[in-house]
Amino acid sequence: MDFGMMGFGSALGEKAPVADIVAEYTTDRERVLAYGYRNVHRCPPEVGLTDLAVAAAREAMAASGTDPGELDLVVLAITDIPEYLYWDAAASLQARLGAHQAEAVLIAQGCAGGITGFDTIAGRFATHPDYRRALFVGANRTAEAYWNRMETHSLLFSDGAAATVVGRGHPAFRWRGGEVITDGRYADFFLMEQGGALFPFMPGEEQPVARDAWDMMEFFDYDSDRFEGFIELMNDRVREVVHRACKRAGVQPGDLARVVLLNDNEQTLKVLADKLGVPEERTNLGFSLEHGHFGAADHLLNLQQHVAAGDLAEGDLIALAGMGRGMHWGCAIIAC
Known part of the structure; x- marks a missing residue:
């Protein structure tokens, strides 16, 4: 399928130096600092995953000159648990953007979702010839009730979202x-x-x-x-x-x-x-x-x-x- 990225957007949590906040998460300071990360981004408790996704999406839509009604597809890739269980964060994103005519797809393949989402878009474009424009958002909001952003893994987790609007036949940043x-x-x-x-x-x-x-x-x-x-x-x-x-x-x-x-x-x-x-x-x-x-x-x-x-x-x-x-x-x- 021939499609390219028309515009980008992002929304990040507040930047914090790892050395200043590591003690909030672990007593194993030296191990965490040895990973080499200088900063992470953290959101306050009231900011959820879909809040980040909405902010990044709106920026990408503005950058590409896209109105909500022009979107045929909304794809959201998430890493951690969203705000609620038994709930579709992609459908919520679609509604909050006012993209009521767009199909919404949720991808929950962990960190790989920011890659596999392009295949999802290609597949939808292939099976729906009338689809002209799609929104793709990747988002992470660390669920700190269950996941220690510095101790659970050898990666230090940050809160943020990134988005792009892709258009069928768009000549720049083409998916090959x-x-x-x-x-x-x-x-x-x-x-x-x-x-x-x-x-x-x-x-x-x-x-x-x-x-x-x-x-x-x-x-x-x-x-x-x-x-x-x-x-x-x-x-x-x-x-x-x-x-x-x-x-x-x-x-x-x-x-x-x-x-x-x-x-x-x-x-x-x-x-x-x-x-x-x-x-x-x-x-x-x-x-x-x-x-x-x-x-x-x-x-x-x-x-x-x-x-x-x-x-x-x-x-x-x-x-x-x-x-x-x-x-x-x-x-x-x-x-x-």
């Missing part, structure tokens, strides 16, 4: 193709035991929390070799999905001007840059360490930053690549 790898053997890796139908929340119980890094070792029977093997697999599949996406788009990995990965920690991004054979300065390492990890919003935020900075030339090819729980690995090839 994508690829997704799914390995359901790791579907249970990031789950939270309580809160679902099997073990629902019950009155008087201790507050449930998401697994931390050590709890995740249970999945591998506390075998450090197996865990290290999984980390190697995760990184190798990022390389694989980039190569497969390039092949599908009819380009070579060496043709890529930039590779935008998840806003991961310093060590991981350097390992991935080496595996992909790209210099660190052609990745998102600097942006990641300056701002933190925004989940499904990472890739659009990085792309918007490059556009604003004038880093991209006409004809440049960019790979948006990463992984998300499920496990899913995804890559989308974008031509400037």
